[in-house]
Amino acid sequence: xTRRQRQRVLRGVLYASAVAAVVALAGxxxxxxxxRNFLDLDIAATMFxxxxxxxxxxxxxYTALAFAFGLVLGLALALMRLSSIPPYRWFATVYIEVFRxxxxxxxxxxxxFGIPIAFQTRWPVLxxxxxxxGIVAAAYMAETIRAGIEAVPRGQMEAARSLGMxxxxxxxxxxxxxxxxxxxxxxxxxxxxxxxxxSLLFVLGTTPATKELTxxxxxxxxxxxxxxxxxxxxxxxxxxxxxxxxxxxxLERRNARSR
Amino acid sequence: xxxxGEGSDVVREGVAAIRVEGLQKSFGANHVLRxxxxxxxxxxxxxxxxPSGSGKSTLLRCVNRLEEADAGSILIEGEDIRDxxxxxxxxxxxxxxxxxxxxxxxxxxxxxxxxxxxxxxxGRSREEAERVARGNLDRVGLGxxxxxxxxxxxxxxxxxxxxxxxxxxxxxxxxxDEPTSALDPELVGEVLAVMRDLARDxxxxxxxxxxxxxxxxxxxxxVFMDGGVVVEEGSPERVLGAPAQERTRRFLQMVx
Numbered sequence: 001x002t003r004r005q006r007q008r009v010l011r012g013v014l015y016a017s018a019v020a021a022v023v024a025l026a027g028x029x030x031x032x033x034x035x036r037n038f039l040d041l042d043i044a045a046t047m048f049x050x051x052x053x054x055x056x057x058x059x060x061x062y063t064a065l066a067f068a069f070g071l072v073l074g075l076a077l078a079l080m081r082l083s084s085i086p087p088y089r090w091f092a093t094v095y096i097e098v099f100r101x102x103x104x105x106x107x108x109x110x111x112x113f114g115i116p117i118a119f120q121t122r123w124p125v126l127x128x129x130x131x132x133x134g135i136v137a138a139a140y141m142a143e144t145i146r147a148g149i150e151a152v153p154r155g156q157m158e159a160a161r162s163l164g165m166x167x168x169x170x171x172x173x174x175x176x177x178x179x180x181x182x183x184x185x186x187x188x189x190x191x192x193x194x195x196x197x198x199s200l201l202f203v204l205g206t207t208p209a210t211k212e213l214t215x216x217x218x219x220x221x222x223x224x225x226x227x228x229x230x231x232x233x234x235x236x237x238x239x240x241x242x243x244x245x246x247x248x249x250x251l252e253r254r255n256a257r258s259r
Numbered sequence: 260x261x262x263x264g265e266g267s268d269v270v271r272e273g274v275a276a277i278r279v280e281g282l283q284k285s286f287g288a289n290h291v292l293r294x295x296x297x298x299x300x301x302x303x304x305x306x307x308x309x310p311s312g313s314g315k316s317t318l319l320r321c322v323n324r325l326e327e328a329d330a331g332s333i334l335i336e337g338e339d340i341r342d343x344x345x346x347x348x349x350x351x352x353x354x355x356x357x358x359x360x361x362x363x364x365x366x367x368x369x370x371x372x373x374x375x376x377x378x379x380x381x382g383r384s385r386e387e388a389e390r391v392a393r394g395n396l397d398r399v400g401l402g403x404x405x406x407x408x409x410x411x412x413x414x415x416x417x418x419x420x421x422x423x424x425x426x427x428x429x430x431x432x433x434x435x436d437e438p439t440s441a442l443d444p445e446l447v448g449e450v451l452a453v454m455r456d457l458a459r460d461x462x463x464x465x466x467x468x469x470x471x472x473x474x475x476x477x478x479x480x481x482v483f484m485d486g487g488v489v490v491e492e493g494s495p496e497r498v499l500g501a502p503a504q505e506r507t508r509r510f511l512q513m514v515x
Contacts, residue, residue: 158325159362159421163376163428164352173375178366 040228047220047232054209055216056236062129062198062212067191069134074141079171081146092142099139105200108132112204125210129201137194144186148179185255188248192241213237274337276301276432276463277322282331284317291317293487295331299432304464306474306495309484310510315467318484319436322465323354336431352380355425355433359440361417363409369396369420370405373427381428388427395423399453415446419453432463439470471514475499483507 001009080092099107111132116122123131152175160170180187199214206215217233220226277299284292291314299305307315320326322333324340324347333340340350364372373392377383383391396402399419409417418438425433435454439447451473458464458477468474474481474495481498483490483506491504502508 153362155358155360155362156364159356159358159364160376161348162323162325162351162354162356163424164348164380165376166348169379173379174364178364181366 037227038231040224040226043220043224043226043228044232047216047229051213051216051232051236055211055213055233056240058210059195059198059212059237060240062133062201063191063195065126065130066133066137066198067194069130070137070141070190070194071187073134073138074145075176077138077142078145078149081142082149096139096142099136100143102136104133104136104197105203107136108200108203111135125204128204132201132204133194133197136197137190140193141187141190144183144190145179147186148183149175151182152178182255185248185252188244188251192244195237195241195244274301275299275334276303276336277465278332278334278337279318279322280332282318282321282333283329284314284321284326285329291487292321292328295484295487295489297482297489299463299465301431301463302461303479304458304462304466304477305480305482306478307465307467307482307484308469308471308474308510309490310513313484314487315484316436319434319465319467322434323351323356325356348380352376352428353431355422355428355430357418357421357425357433357435357438359437361409361414361421361441363417363421363424365409367408368405369401369407369409369412372409372420373424376424377427391427391429392423395426396420398426398456399423400449413446414442415449418442418450422450422453422457426457432465433457435464435466435468437467437469439468469514471499471511483510485510 077092077095080088081096083089083092111123112128149171156174156178157167157170160174161167165173198212201212202215202218206212211219213233213236217229220229275298277297279295279297282292282295282297283290293314295314295318297318307318309315317326321328322335322340324333328341335350335354338350339345340347363369364375367375370389370392373395374383374385374388377388377391378385381388393402393405396405399422401416401419401423404412404416404420409420412420422433422438438454439450442450447470451470454464454466454473455477466474466478476495478495480492481495482492483498483502483504485506490506491498491502497503498507499511502511
């Protein structure tokens with residue numbers, strides 16, 4: 001056999017194995033059982049409209065709060081990390097290392113239970129959520145923002161300073177706007193991670209009005225002893241996250257072209 | 260400090276635009292400037308030439324304190340820019356700077372490149388800033404590019420915008436750091452033409468350049484630097500035509 005023929009045979013074998021595997025799985029699977037447990041349309045129907053109007057809405061609200069908090073604190077930390085004043089740098093470095101190194105769940109416990117017990121206070125639940133997720137998000141975003149600021153060519157700061165701008169003015173008008181343009185793709189990735197991390201928030205305890213997607217699905221799973229709710233909320237997650245990751249891909253392609 | 264605030268029309272007789280004395284600068288173990296004395300008078304065009312690594316760009320960058328000198332004094336219209344109490348931002352706003360790599364702000368339109376510092380530093384209104392900007396764009400022949408973004412301009416056009424941006428601050432003097440070195444050969448002429456016009460209008464200019472023809476034609480004085488010192492200076496005819504120093508002769512033979 002020539003090389004070409006061998007390759008053709010190999011490809012044929014690979015295709016045939018894939019088809020055989022699919023046929024075997026389809027034949028062996030208990031379709032009735034699968035369908036009853038994962039795609040029970042009656043159960044799915046009972047989830048609407050609350051899965052969208054309450055659960056998805058809460059997931060989006062919690063993500064937005066934590067993202068906004070993380071972005072503001074992250075920017076502050078990034079600027080501290082780049083500061084010429086050593087104590088600011090040290091603080092930012094320690095903060096970033098600590099909260100990137102801890103599980104998000106631990107921070108959520110800390111904000112939701114540790115601090116209330118220690119100080120005998122009770123914070124509004126939205127504040128607990130914002131801090132619980134935002135404190136960790138800020139650590140990641142600080143590093144992303146710092147990388148963006150450092151990616152702006154040095155000549156930009158020099159040009160701004162030579163026009164008489166102060167360092168702070170040059171940062172605000174010239175450097176940070178360009179830095180953020182560079183980091184829109186990685187920041188969108190942070191947003192996707194944050195959306196998924198909202199599923200940890202159930203540990204703070206929930207009322208029917210504060211459930212996010214995962215807790216909402218899980219509670220119906222328990223009530224109905226059926227996995228369908230997980231499929232439904234899974235699809236809702238994907239409807240939110242896949243467009244975002246696709247957007248990242250588009251932005252990255254555009255960034256690559258403009259350079 | 261008092262005269263500084265009164266704007267750019269104040270010309271003081273007898274005070275040099277730039278006066279540098281005993282300037283020293285090292286980068287680590289590399290002693291780049293070894294005691295430079297240098298001056299540019301008001302209305303004078305001075306071209307600084309010399310081999311790469313001679314310290315000429317470092318000298319220029321020390322003048323507006325983009326580099327911190329280690330020793331010596333740098334007086335801008337009589338004010339010491341190295342003085343810890345000096346308002347460096349204000350002094351810099353009176354010194355136009357043009358870079359080898361243009362350094363336009365890529366996220367802003369050409370017009371906004373020219374207005375942002377006028378508005379944020381000079382505190383001009385949008386209308387006034389745009390009027391000044393459009394005037395300077397016309398001056399460099401790019402009046403129709405006001406709404407373009409830097410990425411859509413040729414290198415020569417970008418450098419002309421950069422010159423217009425510096426001019427929009429109404430500077431008392433202009434510094435040029437190898438303004439044509441990053442340009443394709445066919446684009447050098449348009450930038451030099453703009454600089455020639457500026458010189459004719461009486462702008463005080465310090466130009467670090469490799470364009471010997473331009474230096475000969477436009478400069479009032481040529482300064483040759485090598486190894487971190489000023490080797491010789493004088494009229495372009497003398498320094499470029501009949502150099503007194505062996506080092507100058509060797510350099511001029513090499514660039515020819």
